[in-house]
Amino acid sequence: MTTHVETTRVSILGKDSIVVGYGLIESMIKEIVSGIPSSTYILITDTNIAPIHLPVFQKTFKEITLSLENPPRLLCQTVAPGEHSKSRKTKASIEDWMLQNRCTRDSVLIAVGGGVIGDMAGFIAATFMRGIKFVQVPTTLLAMVDSSIGGKTAIDVPLGKNLIGAFWQPQRIFVDLAFLETLPEREFINGMAEIIKTAAFWDENEFKRLEDNVDEFLTAFRNRNAETGIVDLSLIQTMLHALVVGSIKVKAHVVSADEREGGLRNILNFGHTIGHAYEAILTPQILHGECVAIGMIKEAELSRYLGLLSDSAVARLSKILTAYGLPVSVNDPVVRQRTNSRATPVDQLMRAMAIDKKNAGAQKKVVLLTGIGKIYEPKATGVADDAIRVVLSRDIIIKLTALERYAKIEVTPPGSKSITNRALLLAALSNTTTKLHNLLRSDDTEHMMNAITQLSGAEFTWITGEAGDILEVKGKGGQLVASSDDIYLGNSGTSARFLAAVVTLAEPCENADTVVLTGNKRMKERPIAPLVNALRENGSGIEYLESVGCLPLRVTAGMHLSGGRVELAASISSQYVSALLMAAPYAEDPTVLALVGGKPISQSYIDMTIAMMASFGVHVKKSTTEENTYEIPKGVYSAPPAYYVESDASSATYPLAFAAITGTTCVVPNIGSSSLQGDAKFAVDVLLPMGCEVVQTATSTTVTGPAPGSLRPLKRVDMEPMTDAFLTASVLAAVAHENSEKPIPTQIVGIANQRVKECDRIAAMVKELGKFGVFACELPDGIEIHGVESIRDLTVPKDGVHSYDDHRVAMSFSLLSVVTEGPVLIKDRRCVEKTWPGFWDVLNAKFKVALEGFEDANDVIGKKFVPNNGRSIFIIGMRGAGKTSCGGWIADSLGMKFQDLDPYMEEKFGRTIPQIVREDKWEGFRKLELVVLKEVMEKYPSGYVFACGGGVVESLEARNLLQAYIESAGIVIHVHRDVKLIMEYLSVDVTRPSYVDDMFAVWQRREQWFADCSNFFIYNSDLSDEKDVAHFKLTLRGVLETMIGVSKVHEKILAKPRSFFLSLTYPDVQDAMPDIEELTAGSDVLELRVDLLQPAPHEQSPSLAYVQEQIGIIRKYTAIPLLFTIRTVTQGGKFPDHDYAKALDLYMLALKLGIEYVDVEVSWPNWMIQKIIDARRFTKLIASNHDFSGKWKWDGPEWQAKYEEAITGEWADIIKFVGFATSRMDNIYLEEFRDLHKTKPFLGINMGKTGQLSRVLNKILTPVTHPLLPVKAAPGQISAEEILAAAELIGE
């Protein structure tokens, strides 16, 4: 590629040894040969890079050195790519190779590659013959700006990364940006994380440059030539060069000042203390830079928690990382998908941090920021564990805090969301440039800004000012352009409503003539129809893409509002009105907006919109002749040069209410009586009558609460002008009490709209207040709360407060928690981020409330099942399937009572079943059956096994009941047997009313319902005699133990010195049954190779019914635990590799059958494995992988990578790896592998005759054959007896 950038030199440790430029190979070799002369150069690279770049290097080297008197040698060695090569083994083998090639003290080593090659080769250079000269040629962005600079070299050892290494400075570092042309996109982004990191703690200008050029960078990097795989960097060459040089300079400067990590050098580790902890868990699926991105956000949040950093700085950091495609949390969908939602338990993160090399003693050290580009101190700061825990945890515990009665606390809440969003929109619609101060930075703001940017509606620039960030908005006067990408608005109601009206201004462009507005799931349920109707009637083209009346909407560009008279139903949301008001000046004619359908809701928001429009130069007139009608002139907005967004008055209710409930004083300095916000009246209208002292000026509010516990109830208050504040008022009402004959409750009315907010807030408050022992109930348009007599009566919610993903719920209850005796858990504390990301930090730093991070063990493990523990069990199935006999056996075996629901019903209603059916018809019968089902579920929650009538699943309500029972982790077992047998049985049963339909049709109709309404399945084989029955009962016991979660099979097997499994390889297991006792003698588990069973006609795999039946047969004859295996073709079996749907059906069947072990091939897609994990209950999963090629070596990267994949997500109970031995040594390497991989029980063997030794050395569930079996399941398989004999011989 041609280049326009000059080659730059950067000095480090007093030498000009870093060279940055484009296409440096030739000049680099010249400089190496002349500047660091040697007879031997050793080039180390990896096998990804070698084919692309090595030939050019070798050729150029030859050309340049040919003319020399004694041309030096260039020896090249390549290693496997990836972290695995940073090992003792790789290092040793390269060293041996160098020695064999007579390398000496004056050989020069050249490391061409990413950080892996640089670190490992650098360490070789540091130790080879006590140290040889070396040159770094970084080829990844990360290596260019980070790992190649500073002289840190290292390898990984089993106990941790980078633990063995040396400081060894390279002679030169050649940063040739041309290498980036072949770098994969993800690796580029990974490197961007380090560049963003450096800018974030050091240089705000650089940070700004990164913010401003996101699109340029990403576009360049995504623009890859499909054939060559090369990206065209010409457009960003200059910028990239400046960026890399800038980043390198910072690192070089810091390293030069502190070469050996005395203190300053630690600042380079911003984001790394916590980032490394995540990396320890998430590697290798998540890359270093990605973990550092998550770490940066957590460390920035930590700075905020400690009162050092503003909300907006954290938001800015988060935004830029997201923009570059980096994750900012482990909940990022890509991270979850890549790691199978691997848990990152706080305890484990804390432990990982404890072994950080930076730590001084026990205290963890973190680089703290005070702003973008500003560090708190020029080193990492010691931080208490408690603070780090709070930042890492999802939930938070609020402890009762001793408060200073006379403390006066000043709090400035974040800017108002309503004002922010209006200001953004009005500024964008203006034909001027304005500076917006104190904007709220929230998801809503981001959505609004992104949408406006997407519509080319304005240009935004952040400026860091003294008092936080300021947004400069260059408006486009209402000229919007359609966009071909959907505009995603998350759950931002304001953005959705405002934009629905404003996008009607959009003009079509080359690639788009419509605009699609969409949102998340919840947003797609929130109403918008009245607004859409009004807009449609006024000439715009809007259609619904999914549900009628909700987002997503498609708006036709160029169909503008016509103006004139518009009628709008305004009793559901004032946002509709505001949306229309703001868009109206751009309609073709002046608009008259008439609000119909009764009193408009939230008039104050309408007034706010009108007042703000006036500040932006458009004056709306209220009609003098017509009620609730407004006249909007045509015009163009013109923003003032600066606009100050008032703090959010709803948010301000929390600090003010804090004063009220705790008896302290709080000042909110920028909201007073002149406020435009309805909630600004909270202090005067709510707190004052409750007994607080309130002092309000035009622009400030001060509240002092009465002594704790002495607030007075409000009796009845209409909070319609400040609906969002009702939650705050509710928690105060919870402790408000008046001594009178009859306790006086508080009734808050006028808040019906709160049912359609983030959640049904009225219902949520009633429920959560109840958890504090406060009685409350719903009113049609409000809530009634009976305050407790004394705050000491407040109870601690047992399982914590549920936040409903609603910031206001979480913040309100945090207030009540402060006065509740005993610690209160608030779940999902992060929901406050919607309007006040730093809320908890203010609570802690300003109000001195003691907080503690909390993590529920259940959240960590993901979906966790608890043993059934005596909970009643329901049995469903066809009449004649054996529900009564099976039910009896189940009850016996579990020590429970059995009850058939038919006789129960007969007794309850005093009529026989045939009588009921005759008199009430089937319909009536089903109704009574439902009554019975409900009754026993409620009355007998434990201790019973109930057999339901065969037709119970015919009613939808009954199906719902049964499904809910399963959902709540209850057990419903479907008992079934061969339909032919059922029919035979039924035809001889004359005591029951006969079916009206043909019996087969009945079965067909119900089959799916039975499946949907049960979580377990028992196949009742034809049990002909007492012996069969006895056997079956025995098996049933084992199966039930697995189903209810008390089975000890797995523990017992692991405890044994040796265990074995025998594989059944018959197309029909019936053939093995005569000898089954003998066959399985000595084996602990019996494997059923499902893929080898008789395939269904015209198919490649057996039918579900056949598999069901086969397992039924096995269980009739033997009680041995089963291993259910579906072996795919590539893994050496017969199951079609890509028949995911069938495989999943079979897996689900296995789980339903309560099989003890299920083999899951690691190579199945992640989504499929996830489904199995979610449904598995107590079945143990074996993560398996096979290599038949014999190409995978036990010390090679493939098995290592597979192992890491297999332990991902912690779902595997046993890992089973089967390789192929081509030499005796393969067994030894396997043993080494076994020694190094002990995270999970490991079953590792080699196939082939040569591999037989590995079968003797493996201890857990070694697969064995038996002389009676017709064929061996795998090459090299031997019998248990043979293994025991061999083990004896070798003294094992």
Ligand SMILES: NC(=O)c1ccc[n+]([C@@H]2O[C@H](COP(=O)([O-])OP(=O)(O)OC[C@H]3O[C@@H](n4cnc5c(N)ncnc54)[C@H](O)[C@@H]3O)[C@@H](O)[C@H]2O)c1
């Ligand atoms: N020494 C230090 O100060 C320091 C600092 C940070 C990170 N590190 C270490 O760096 C390592 C990570 O380095 P990395 O991110 O460069 O990973 P890497 O070396 O594994 O390279 C990433 C991938 O990109 C491929 N690749 C490299 N250059 C390429 C190119 N030009 N074209 C196509 N493919 C290319 C590699 O083969 C590899 O698959 C870690 O081991 C980490 O511990 C060290």
Ligand SMILES: [Zn+2]
């Ligand atoms: Zn790093």
